[in-house]
Amino acid sequence: MKNSAGYFADLTEAVGNGWNRFWFTPADPLPLSFLRIAVGALVVMHLLALGADFGRWFPADGLLPPDAVKKVVLVEELDEPYHHYSYFNHLTGSQARFAHYAAIGLAIAFLLGLFTRVTGVLTVIALLSYVHRLPLLAGHADPLLVFLVAYLCIGPAAAYWSLDRWIATLRGANPTKNEAPSLAAALSIRFIQVHLAAFVAMLAAAKMYGDAWWDGEAIWFLIAQTHSRPVDLSALHNWHYLINFWTHLVAYFELAFPILIWNRQARPLLIGLGAAIWLSLIPVTGLLVFSLTLVVASLAFVPASTFRSLLSRPAGSPVTGGMPAAA
Amino acid sequence: MASAPTSNSPEQNSTLRGVLSLVIFIHFFCVLVVLSSTFRRSELQARLVTLFGPYTTGLDFDPGYHTPYHYTLGRVGDNDAVIDIDLYANGEEPVANQPLIKSIHLPDGGSSFLGDRRRYFELAKRLALYADPEDGNDAMSSELARALGHRLMRENDARRAVVRCTRRLSQPLNMDLMFPNFPKNDPTAPAYDSVVYEADVWLDEDNAVQAQKRSSAAEVAPRRTAPSRGSSGPGATDPAPSAPATAKNPADSTSSTK
Numbered sequence: 001m002k003n004s005a006g007y008f009a010d011l012t013e014a015v016g017n018g019w020n021r022f023w024f025t026p027a028d029p030l031p032l033s034f035l036r037i038a039v040g041a042l043v044v045m046h047l048l049a050l051g052a053d054f055g056r057w058f059p060a061d062g063l064l065p066p067d068a069v070k071k072v073v074l075v076e077e078l079d080e081p082y083h084h085y086s087y088f089n090h091l092t093g094s095q096a097r098f099a100h101y102a103a104i105g106l107a108i109a110f111l112l113g114l115f116t117r118v119t120g121v122l123t124v125i126a127l128l129s130y131v132h133r134l135p136l137l138a139g140h141a142d143p144l145l146v147f148l149v150a151y152l153c154i155g156p157a158a159a160y161w162s163l164d165r166w167i168a169t170l171r172g173a174n175p176t177k178n179e180a181p182s183l184a185a186a187l188s189i190r191f192i193q194v195h196l197a198a199f200v201a202m203l204a205a206a207k208m209y210g211d212a213w214w215d216g217e218a219i220w221f222l223i224a225q226t227h228s229r230p231v232d233l234s235a236l237h238n239w240h241y242l243i244n245f246w247t248h249l250v251a252y253f254e255l256a257f258p259i260l261i262w263n264r265q266a267r268p269l270l271i272g273l274g275a276a277i278w279l280s281l282i283p284v285t286g287l288l289v290f291s292l293t294l295v296v297a298s299l300a301f302v303p304a305s306t307f308r309s310l311l312s313r314p315a316g317s318p319v320t321g322g323m324p325a326a327a
Numbered sequence: 328m329a330s331a332p333t334s335n336s337p338e339q340n341s342t343l344r345g346v347l348s349l350v351i352f353i354h355f356f357c358v359l360v361v362l363s364s365t366f367r368r369s370e371l372q373a374r375l376v377t378l379f380g381p382y383t384t385g386l387d388f389d390p391g392y393h394t395p396y397h398y399t400l401g402r403v404g405d406n407d408a409v410i411d412i413d414l415y416a417n418g419e420e421p422v423a424n425q426p427l428i429k430s431i432h433l434p435d436g437g438s439s440f441l442g443d444r445r446r447y448f449e450l451a452k453r454l455a456l457y458a459d460p461e462d463g464n465d466a467m468s469s470e471l472a473r474a475l476g477h478r479l480m481r482e483n484d485a486r487r488a489v490v491r492c493t494r495r496l497s498q499p500l501n502m503d504l505m506f507p508n509f510p511k512n513d514p515t516a517p518a519y520d521s522v523v524y525e526a527d528v529w530l531d532e533d534n535a536v537q538a539q540k541r542s543s544a545a546e547v548a549p550r551r552t553a554p555s556r557g558s559s560g561p562g563a564t565d566p567a568p569s570a571p572a573t574a575k576n577p578a579d580s581t582s583s584t585k
Contacts, residue, residue: 023351024344049441057446061478064450068474072453072467076392080377083384124386131387136453137446138387138394146387187347194355202362203396209366210400217500221399224497226515227407228448230439234514240500285398288440 023190026181028304032152032188033113033160038296039148040111043123046141046289047104050130058088058133059096066133073135084132102126110149113162120153140290147195148297155188192300197258200294204254213251216244222284230286246280253277267301274298357382361389365396395449404459408451408494408523409433412479418486418529428485433475450475454492458524458540465540468524473538476528490538492524 056063066089070082088096103126109119124146131142158164159178169175212218220243223233236243253273260266275298278291285291357379364372376389383389390396399405410433415425433451437443450471457468476488496519502511510516525541 019348020344023348049438049443052437052441052443053446056478063478064471064474068470071470073393075464075467078373080373081380083380085385128385128387134446135391136393137449138390139442139445140394140396142394143387143390150386187351191351195358198355198359198362202365202390205363206366206395206397210397210402212399212401213397215401218397218399218401220500221401221405221497224499224514225407225495226497226519227409227495228439228444234498237498237500237502243500281398282440286439286442286445289442 023187024183025186026183027186027189028181029156029159029178029185030304030307031300031302032155032157032185033162034307035148035192035296035300036113036116036152036157037111037161038299039145039152039293040107042141042289042293042296043107043127043145043149044104044111045292046139046145047100047107047126047130049289051100051104054097054100055093057137058100058130059092060089061092064134064136069134069136076136084135086129086132088129088133099126099129103129113158113164116158116162116164117153120149120157124150124153140287141293144196144199144290144293144297147199148192148293151188151191151195154191155185156182157188159185189300192297193261196297196300197261200254201258204251204258207251207254213247216247219243219247219250219284228286229284231283233283250277250281261298261301271298271301358388365390365392403494403496404452404456406452406494406497407448408455408492410447410451410454410475411491411493412476413489413491414480414483414485415487415489416485418531420487422487422489422527425487429483431479431483451492455494455523458492469526469538469540472524472526472528472540473536476526476538477530477536480528480530487527487529490524490526490528491522493520494523495519496521 050058060066066086070084073084074080074082087099091099103123106119106123106126110116110123127142127146127149131138131146156178165175165178168177207213207218210218212221220237223229223236223243253270257270257274261270275295278294282288282291360372360375361379361383364376368376376383379389384391395405412431412433413422414428414431415422416428417425434444434447437447439445454468454471457464457471472490476490480486480488495515496509498509498511498514498519499505505511509518526538527541528536528538531537
């Protein structure tokens with residue numbers, strides 16, 4: 001009895017220490033600044049892509065009016081309460097178009113690091129309005145972009161390469177004050193890491209439900225869709241083993257990622273492999289922004305020291321001090 | 328491990344740490360529950376998701392049933408579908424008695440890489456799934472047809488439309504398993520296409536939109552494919568075959584039941 005009590009006391013202490021180390025060790029904001037630019041560019045790209053057929057889809061008088069969307073969503077969500085609120089439900093024609101351009105402007109401001117937290121929060125609201133206007137037809141990348149921008153608002157994502165920093169310099173403030181390792185930076189990067197790992201686990205779990213991913217033929221099913229395939233790779237139909245290997249690689253990688261990404265040794269391999277696998281899906285799915293977003297998000301696992309060595313930016317300035325790894 | 332926090336730093340403030348820990352725990356509990364139940368939900372998960380709904384759905388942490396993150400499961404419903412709309416001037420006259428103004432094929436342009444064509448394909452797949460005579464939902468297919476017809480009639484100054492959804496079956500990896508009437512060298516041949524939904528949509532004298540479903544091909548003719556493994560509707564429980572399989576050995580085909 002005493003032994004079991006001791007075990008649980010040790011367990012509690014170990015878990016508590018691990019939790020505190022994981023979440024509350026101050027981290028270098030450099031990776032956040034890199035992610036702000038990359039994610040901001042993806043959001044701009046995403047919004048520009050939505051503009052191609054904007055008038056047909058997003059204004060309240062679009063192809064699917066809000067009432068029709070609500071009816072279908074309530075059926076598909078088994079009459080769960082309806083929580084899809086979008087300002088596009090109340091905007092028509094040029095009003096909606098203006099809101100769209102404003103959203104692009106906000107995303108560009110976030111990318112450039114101008115009033116970063118404010119423009120970040122407003123960019124999240126804008127992204128959510130597209131999702132909730134047409135939840136039936138929401139893009140694959142939307143949930144990823146929303147949580148990436150939201151979490152980047154927690155930390156000092158404008159510490160480097162930002163207009164906020166430049167403006168602070170003009171005002172005579174210390175532009176490097178946000179470069180110090182901080183709790184906010186640690187929380188921001190950890191939120192992204194944990195959420196991304198759970199998201200990739202969801203991607204894997206969704207695939208496990210169908211025979212096509214077990215049979216090794218899912219990639220072929222995508223290639224065989226003559227209307228929607230972006231690139232005709234049907235010449236691969238004689239390469240059964242290649243199709244099988246490609247299919248299994250995607251599924252097994254996404255199964256392994258959420259677990260092995262936490263292993264320091266496996267991490268570089270997984271990030272590189274992830275980039276290759278997710279980019280390989282672009283010619284068969286056409287999900288360009290989604291694949292690029294997964295690749296960019298996985299860079300949240302790259303330690304700040306690696307960013308610094310890649311950028312040849314020496315650590316140890318008077319303000320920054322030691323540079324703990326983000327992960 | 329990072330540099331040690333100073334004694335007055337927030338990292339040392341155990342109250343702050345406690346509050347933050349609670350927030351982190353609650354947040355990720357919600358996120359993990361919704362992400363682990365995206366495809367199917369137990370009663371418990373459904374109850375929890377209902378409780379979290381305003382938070383997880385509102386902030387799009389819950390991709391829900393709508394976005395196919397599996398890309399394909401090899402079911403009939405995962406095959407491409409497209410929508411064609413024929414437009415006519417007079418809402419009162421049957422289409423046989425009046426000339427066609429215009430035919431619109433959706434998607435009618437856009438990039439395959441940027442999502443604009445994908446939205447049309449997803450809409451067409453949904454219309455096809457709701458039109459399924461076994462597991463469909465006529466009210467929902469009518470709702471979609473009415474919405475599509477109304478908007479395109481308005482765009483083109485028409486008062487009557489025929490909305491048609493056509494699904495194209497895909498070739499299996501092993502083409503030796505195909506029925507002989509499906510040409511191997513032309514995956515876009517008419518044999519691969521089947522009209523799964525067709526409806527008349529018109530504006531009545533009060534300018535209200537009406538829709539009347541016509542008989543779908545699936546209702547009037549036997550399936551050309553092996554028997555379905557179940558529903559192909561959103562959140563369907565069983566994958567169904569995607570490809571034209573042989574009569575000789577459908578159970579062994581890529582698209583058949585294990």
